[in-house]
Amino acid sequence: MFAKVIVDVPAKQTNRAFDYIVPPALKAWVEVGSRVTVPFGPRVVQGFVVELHEETDVKIERLKSIQSVPDLVPPLTVELVGLAHWMSRTYLCHEVTALQVMLPGALKAKYERGLQVGIEPQMGSLLELPERLAILDFVRCKGTLSMEALMDRFPHEGAAIKDMVLSGALVEVQMMKDRISMKKVLTVFPPKEVDSLVEAGEKLPAKARKQKEVLDYLSLHPDPIRLTELMELIQVGAGTVKALADRGLIELKEIEVMRDPYAGRTFARTMPLPLTDEQSTVYAEIRSAIVEGKPSVFLLQGVTGSGKTEVYLQSIQQCLELGKEAIVLVPEISLTPQMVERFKGRFGNEVAVLHSRLSQGERYDEWRKIMRKQVRVVIGARSAVFAPFQRLGLIIIDEEHESSYKQEDSPKYHAREIAVQRAENNGATVVLGSATPSLESIHRTSVLPDHGTTESPSYRLLTMKSRVEGRPLPEVFIVDMREELKNGNRSMFSKALHHAIEERLHKKEQIVMLLNRRGYATFVMCRTCGYVSSCPHCDISLTYHQSTRMLRCHYCGYAEREVKLCPSCGSEHIRHFGTGTQRVEEELGKLFPGIRVIRMDVDTTTEKGSHEKWLTMFGQKQADVLLGTQMVAKGLDFPDVTLVGVIAADTSLNIPDFRSAERTFQLLTQVAGRAGRHQKLGEVYVQTYTPEHYSVQCASRHDYNSFVTEELHSRIRLGYPPYQRLILVTFSHEQAPFLIRAAEAFAVRLKELIEDVQRKQSTEMLLSLDGFEEPQAADFSMEVLGPVASPISRIKDRYRFQCVVKYRGDGLAVELVGKAVAYFEQQNAKEKLQISIDVDPQYLM
Numbered sequence: 001m002f003a004k005v006i007v008d009v010p011a012k013q014t015n016r017a018f019d020y021i022v023p024p025a026l027k028a029w030v031e032v033g034s035r036v037t038v039p040f041g042p043r044v045v046q047g048f049v050v051e052l053h054e055e056t057d058v059k060i061e062r063l064k065s066i067q068s069v070p071d072l073v074p075p076l077t078v079e080l081v082g083l084a085h086w087m088s089r090t091y092l093c094h095e096v097t098a099l100q101v102m103l104p105g106a107l108k109a110k111y112e113r114g115l116q117v118g119i120e121p122q123m124g125s126l127l128e129l130p131e132r133l134a135i136l137d138f139v140r141c142k143g144t145l146s147m148e149a150l151m152d153r154f155p156h157e158g159a160a161i162k163d164m165v166l167s168g169a170l171v172e173v174q175m176m177k178d179r180i181s182m183k184k185v186l187t188v189f190p191p192k193e194v195d196s197l198v199e200a201g202e203k204l205p206a207k208a209r210k211q212k213e214v215l216d217y218l219s220l221h222p223d224p225i226r227l228t229e230l231m232e233l234i235q236v237g238a239g240t241v242k243a244l245a246d247r248g249l250i251e252l253k254e255i256e257v258m259r260d261p262y263a264g265r266t267f268a269r270t271m272p273l274p275l276t277d278e279q280s281t282v283y284a285e286i287r288s289a290i291v292e293g294k295p296s297v298f299l300l301q302g303v304t305g306s307g308k309t310e311v312y313l314q315s316i317q318q319c320l321e322l323g324k325e326a327i328v329l330v331p332e333i334s335l336t337p338q339m340v341e342r343f344k345g346r347f348g349n350e351v352a353v354l355h356s357r358l359s360q361g362e363r364y365d366e367w368r369k370i371m372r373k374q375v376r377v378v379i380g381a382r383s384a385v386f387a388p389f390q391r392l393g394l395i396i397i398d399e400e401h402e403s404s405y406k407q408e409d410s411p412k413y414h415a416r417e418i419a420v421q422r423a424e425n426n427g428a429t430v431v432l433g434s435a436t437p438s439l440e441s442i443h444r445t446s447v448l449p450d451h452g453t454t455e456s457p458s459y460r461l462l463t464m465k466s467r468v469e470g471r472p473l474p475e476v477f478i479v480d481m482r483e484e485l486k487n488g489n490r491s492m493f494s495k496a497l498h499h500a501i502e503e504r505l506h507k508k509e510q511i512v513m514l515l516n517r518r519g520y521a522t523f524v525m526c527r528t529c530g531y532v533s534s535c536p537h538c539d540i541s542l543t544y545h546q547s548t549r550m551l552r553c554h555y556c557g558y559a560e561r562e563v564k565l566c567p568s569c570g571s572e573h574i575r576h577f578g579t580g581t582q583r584v585e586e587e588l589g590k591l592f593p594g595i596r597v598i599r600m601d602v603d604t605t606t607e608k609g610s611h612e613k614w615l616t617m618f619g620q621k622q623a624d625v626l627l628g629t630q631m632v633a634k635g636l637d638f639p640d641v642t643l644v645g646v647i648a649a650d651t652s653l654n655i656p657d658f659r660s661a662e663r664t665f666q667l668l669t670q671v672a673g674r675a676g677r678h679q680k681l682g683e684v685y686v687q688t689y690t691p692e693h694y695s696v697q698c699a700s701r702h703d704y705n706s707f708v709t710e711e712l713h714s715r716i717r718l719g720y721p722p723y724q725r726l727i728l729v730t731f732s733h734e735q736a737p738f739l740i741r742a743a744e745a746f747a748v749r750l751k752e753l754i755e756d757v758q759r760k761q762s763t764e765m766l767l768s769l770d771g772f773e774e775p776q777a778a779d780f781s782m783e784v785l786g787p788v789a790s791p792i793s794r795i796k797d798r799y800r801f802q803c804v805v806k807y808r809g810d811g812l813a814v815e816l817v818g819k820a821v822a823y824f825e826q827q828n829a830k831e832k833l834q835i836s837i838d839v840d841p842q843y844l845m
Contacts, residue, residue, distance in 0.1 A: 001021075001022040001030070001052060001053075001054060002020065002021060002052070002053055002054065002055070003019070003020050003021075003022050003030055003036070003049045003051070003066060004017035004018070004019060004020075004049070004050050005018050005019075005036060005038055005048065005049055005050070005066070006018075006047060006048045006050055006095050006099060007040050007046075007047045007096065008046040008047060008096055008100070008109055009096070010094040012822065012825060014094075014096075015088070015095055015096075016095075017050055017051065018040075018047075019057075019058050020036075020038055020047075020063060020065060020066050021064070021065040022052070022066055023066065026068075029069040029072075030052070030066060030069055031049065031052070031074045032050060032051065032074070032078050032081055033048070033049065033074035033075065033076035033077055034048070034074040034075075034076075035047070035048060035069070035070050035074070035076075035107065036048070036049060036068065036069055037067045037068045038064065038066055038067060039064045039067065043174040044173070044174050045109070045111075046109035048076065048081070048096070049074075050081050050084075050085070050095075073371060075103055075107055075371070075388070076099065076102060076103070077390055079390075079422070080099075080102050080386065080388060083098075083386075083421060083422065083425065084098035084102065085098075086421060087413055090413075090417075090811070090839065091412055091413055091837075092818045092837045093410045093412070097410050097411050098411045098413075101383065101386065101407075101411055101413075102386040102388075103367075104360070104363050105360050105364075106360055106361070106363070106364035107364070110177055111174055112146055112177065113146070113147065113174060114145055114147070114174070115139055115144070115145060115147060115150060115165070115170045115171070115172060116143070116144050116173050117136060117139050117170065117171075118169055118170055118171035131157055131160060132164065132169075134154075135150070135157060135160065135161065135164065135170075136164075136169065138150070144173060147161075182256045183256065183258075183259050183361060183365070184255060184256050185226050185228070185254070185257050186227040186252055186254055187224050187226055187227065187252070187253055187255040188218070188224065188225050188227055188230055188241060188250055188251075188252060189250065189251040189252070189253060190218040190219075190222050190223075190224075190250055191249070191250070191251075208243075210236050210237075211240055211243060211244055214230070214234065214236060214240060214241060214244060214250075215250075217233070217234050218250065224255075227241060227252065258368070258369065259359070259361045259364075260362070260365070261353060261358050261359075261362045261366070262340070262344070262353070267344040268345055269346075269348070270342070270345040270346050272310075272313070272314055272317065273307075273310050275307075275311075275314070276307065276466070276469075278302075278306070278466060279307050279310065279464065281462075282300060282462045282463075282464060283314055283315060285298065285460070285462055286298060286311070286318075286431060286462075287315065287318050289429040290315065290318055290324070290393055290394055290429050291318070293393075293427045294427055295423045295424045295426075295429075296423070296429050296430070297420055297423065297430040297432065297458060297459045298429070298430065298459065298460050298461075298462050299400075299432045299434075299437055299441050299445055299459045299460070299461050299462065300431055300432065300433040300434070300463075300464070301434065301435070301437055301442075301461065301463045301464070301704070302434075302435060302463070302465075303464065303466070303467060303473065303673070303702065304435045304473075304669070304670065304672070304673020304674075304677070305467040305468060305673060305676075306435075306464040306466060306467055306468065307464070307467075308398070308433045308464065309342060311464075312328065312396050312398070312431070312433070313342070313343070315396070315431065316328070316343075316346075316347070316394060316396075319393040319394040320347070320350070322393060324391045324392065324394065324428075325376045325377070325378075325389040325390075325391050325392050325393060326376065326377050326378070326392075326393060326394040326396070327377075327378045327384060327389070327394070327419075328343065328377065328378065328379045328380075328384075329380065329381065329382065329384055329385060329395070329396065329397045329398065329405070329415055329419075330379065330380070330398050330399070330635065331381070331398070331399045331402035331404045331405060331634070332381075332404065332630075332631050332634065332635070333355050333356065333357050333381060333611055337611055337612040337615055337616070338615065338635065338636065338637065339379055339398075340353055343377060343379055347376075347377050349374075350375050350376050350377050351375060351377045351379060352366045352367075352369045352377070352378050352387075353366060353378075353379050353380060354367065354378060354379075354380030354381070354383065354384040354387065355380045355381045356381065357608055359608070367388075370388055376389075381404070382405055382407060385415045385419055386418070391426075392422060392423075392426040393426075393428050394428060394429050394430075394431070395428060395429070395430045395431070396430075396431045396433065397415065397416055397419060397431070397432050397433065398433050398434075398635065399434055400416060400433060400434045400437060400438065400441060401434045401436055401438040401441070403663070403842040403843070406841075406842040412837070412838045412841075414840060414842075416432065417840075435673060435704075436665065436666040436669045436670065436704055438662070439662060439708065439712065439715065439721070440721055440722045441459060442461075442708060444458050444459045444722075445459045446461075467677075471677070471678070472681065473672075473673075473676075473702050474644070474673075474675040474676045474681070474684050475681075475683055476684040476686060476699070476700040476701075476702070477683065477700075478688065478691045478696060478697075478700050479494040479496055479497065479686065479687045479688070479691075480689075481494065481688060481689050482689055491587070491591075492579055492583075492584065492587055492647060493591065493645075493647075493687075494685065494687055497687065500645070500683060500685060501592065501625075501643065501645070502592070504643045505595065505624060507642075509640050509641070509643070509680065510618070510621070510623075510624060510625070510626070510642070511624060511626070511641065511642075511643045511644070511645065512625075512626045512627075512641055512643070512644045512645075512674045513584065513625055513626070513645045513647065514628065514632060514645070514646050514647065514671045515579065515580070515581050515584055515627070515628075515646075515647040515648060515651070516629050516630050516648075516651045516652055516667065517578070517579070517580050517581065517629070522541070522577060522578025522579070522580065523541035523543070523544075523577055523578060524551060524562075524574060524575070525575060525577055526566035526568060526569065526571055526573060526574055526575075527571075527573040527574075528569055528571035529566060529569040531566050531567065531568035531569065533551050533563060535555070536558065537553070537558055537794075537795075537796050537797045538553055538555045538792065538794055538795045538796065539793045540554075540555055540792055540795075542558075544562065544576050544580075545582060546582045546583065547603075549562045550562065555792070555796070556795060556796045579647065579648065581601045581627060581628060582599070582603075584627055584647060585597050585599050585627055588625060595624050595625060596625070597623060597624070597625045597627055598614050598618055598627065599627050599628060600614050600626065600627070600628035600629070600631055600632055601628055601629045601631070605631070611631075614626075615636070618638065619638055621640065626638075630667060632671070632674075633670045633671035633674070634670040634671075634673075636674055637674075638674070638677075639677065640678075640680070641674055641677070641682070642676060642680045642681065642682050642683065643675060643682070643683055643684075643685075644671055644672055644674055644683075645684075645685050645687070646668060646671060646684070646685065646686045646687060646688075647687055648687060648688070649668060649686050649690075649696055650689050650690055652664045652667055653688075653690060653693060653695065653696075656791055656845075657843060658714075658715070658720045659842070659843075661694070661711055662695070662711060664693075664695045664699075665696075665698060665711075668686060668695070668696065668699035668700075669699050669704070671684075672684040672686075672699065686699070686700065694706075694707065694711075695707060695711075698710070719783075720806075721840070724807060724808050725807055725808070725813070725840060726804060726805065726840060726841055726844075727804070727805040727807070727813065727817050727837065727838065727839050727841075728802060728803075728804055728805075728836075728837075728838040729804075729805065729817065729835065729836070729837055729838075730790060730800060730801070730802045730836040731743045731746070731787070731800070731801045731802070731834070731835055731836075732795075732798040732800045732801075732833075732836075733798060733799060733831070733832065733833050733834070734797060734799070734832065735799070736799040738831070738833075739799050739800075739801055739833070740787075740801060742828060742831075742833055743786070743801040743802075744787060745824070746787070746803065746820060746821075746824050746835075747784050747787050749820045750805070750816065750820040751784055753819060754782050754784070757780065757816065761780065780807075780808065780809035780812055781809065782805065782806070782808075782809075782812075782813050782816070783805070783806045783807070784804075784805055785803065785804040785805070786801070786802060786804055787801045787802060787803045788801065788802065789801055790845070791844070791845045792845055798834070802844075804844065805817060814839055817837060818837075821835055821837060
């Protein structure tokens with residue numbers, strides 16, 4: 001048997017499957033999706049089996065054999081192996097990179113240098129050196145071990161080990177191991193005959209009182225118990241218990257346990273709620289698709305508070321009753337605690353959780369629960385879409401419009417497209433839920449005019465236009481901050497918002513405040529000469545953080561102490577400009593003495609469990625204000641929140657990106673939806689310097705349709721998604737002149753490839769007009785913009801240039817970009833030029 005193996009060497013030359021012999025001893029273990037260790041050149045690397053066959057085109061004598069199979073069960077399903085191949089072609093990434101992203105970090109190979117016995121030395125030369133014989137015997141017994149392990153065993157034989165390596169008696173090899181192991185705990189096993197414990201206790205010497213206490217306890221509780229638990233229960237040391245094991249009275253064994261991120265937590269069981277008419281209509285459609293078992297995609301547009309989560313829960317229940325499995329994706333880790341509570345409350349231990357704030361061991365064990373079919377529902381962020389289910393029936397993507405579903409590192413996939421592809425492979429149903437669907441998603445329903453695009457509608461639109469129990473949407477007030485300045489108010493809070501905060505504090509109601517910028521001040525400038533503190537490694541100003549009195553770069557992490565004198569002119573007139581969440585927190589404390597503020601941003605949520613801690617405190621009314629960046633804007637549901645304040649709506653509106661208006665509308669609509677979700681009415685105050693902008697106006701009226709109509713006018717005129725698709729090609733290099741020449745040469749090469757295709761199309765059209773064949777519509781168009789300097793032209797001491805490719809049609813444009821990049825990399829193989837390809841980018845920064 002032969003196996004085609006993708007090796008863990010992400011390079012252009014190795015981005016293909018290599019043939020290996022499957023040894024007879026491993027035939028029963030090697031399957032498609034298996035991890036294997038294989039020799040590759042002079043080293044041993046990890047690989048993934050993507051195909052098995054009984055013939056090969058390569059000469060047998062040239063083939064090497066698979067060395068080992070680390071897993072009893074393949075960690076990748078056949079479907080996921082095929083999905084990785086699709087991702088490699090669709091997103092122009094290495095196939096091994098696509099395979100690796102599907103695995104928990106614990107299974108990503110760690111390579112170390114190790115030692116093995118090499119040439120068997122002449123025994124006469126070693127007879128006089130027994131320590132060297134001992135070293136050889138130890139290494140031979142272990143097979144392969146690290147230098148550190150050998151030195152631990154023979155700490156005084158460093159010189160001898162070095163001589164043995166130089167003589168060839170020991171040889172260096174590459175070792176491969178997983179990054180983490182299974183968690184094991186020492187467990188006490190009493191004998192089956194409990195009566196013998198009582199007799200043994202009576203025979204112990206009088207001074208072994210603690211040992212007798214252990215035996216007495218185990219005679220009454222004969223089940224196995226963790227050593228640490230036993231020690232805590234009867235207040236004894238480990239030595240006491242181990243002494244009993246040495247006497248043969250009890251047995252101590254290491255038992256594997258699964259790490260549980262929610263150990264010790266209890267979740268109150270919940271029952272399905274009665275559905276409203278709108279919910280019932282939506283649920284019936286989704287239920288029918290799940291039962292039918294054919295691939296289908298629903299776009300669920302439901303206003304904030306319309307009860308989308310309950311529809312999700314009941315749809316999953318239907319899926320489980322049919323013996324199928326479900327994946328639920330949320331865009332922010334901050335949403336996970338509330339979602340986990342709701343889903344574990346409904347489905348108990350059937351739920352696994354996967355997100356980046358779990359430890360590597362916890363994620364590994366949650367993933368193993370899926371592999372072992374111990375759970376049937378997975379909740380998590382973007383990468384949970386790769387959960388290795390084999391009876392997948394439903395994938396739910398909550399807040400589907402969120403840009404966080406797009407991976408920013410290779411492979412630059414979008415979880416929505418992966419979900420749709422998995423649904424095709426499994427006959428599953430996808431539900432994309434949002435109050436403000438992305439324009440790309442709404443365009444793939446049949447409700448928008450086509451305007452000549454080649455994509456046919458593929459999503460079915462479902463709507464829920466009313467809140468549960470007919471509760472009204474909050475009233476939104478737009479505050480023109482230009483007028484506030486004219487009236488002498490230089491505070492960051494308008495008079496109306498100030499009064500609203502006072503009123504809520506008096507009523508003991510709660511407030512959510514949004515400012516989508518962390519830190520204390522956006523930049524620090526000298527008012528004498530205009531000097532701005534900038535990052536020496538990136539073309540970006542440093543942000544001032546009051547709590548640490550540091551200036552930080554939010555791109556590379558560079559930090560320096562706060563400056564008191566201008567480094568340029570020596571002036572004392574250094575001032576902080578702009579506003580961040582830290583400054584808002586400080587101002588709230590000054591204006592409203594005694595106010596209790598919880599701040600949630602990247603700076604306050606770095607610790608494990610911090611999101612859950614802050615949200616739990618706010619839910620228990622231990623704070624009056626939840627202040628934060630966009631992580632407080634979506635999905636959160638607190639009954640006493642009656643006021644939402646948006647400090648600066650222009651923060652996202654003025655970003656140089658064609659989606660800035662769409663993101664502003666979505667953010668304002670989402671954060672407004674946090675107010676008045678239960679019995680109490682809600683109000684929203686949006687502070688802005690551009691109150692006339694259509695995204696702000698439409699958000700204030702909760703008018704999604706008007707916003708879409710307005711926004712599409714500019715998208716059609718400029719040829720942006722959803723009417724054309726984009727590919728962003730970014731180049732980076734340490735030398736700007738070389739980078740500019742390289743980017744221009746790439747653009748020239750790509751344009752030549754496009755012209756070749758267009759000439760071929762023209763020829764085919766002429767032939768069809770002469771009657772040789774049926775006329776074919778030319779559905780392919782492609783345009784290259786740039787190269788130009790990226791909006792942030794230098795990051796981490798590397799200059800950046802970019803080209804934007806606009807195109808219509810299917811995969812031909814991606815294929816041409818791939819060819820241009822391959823040609824270009826071949827021409828510049830010795831240069832340290834980095835090329836990044838982002839198909840359907842979410843940001844052009």
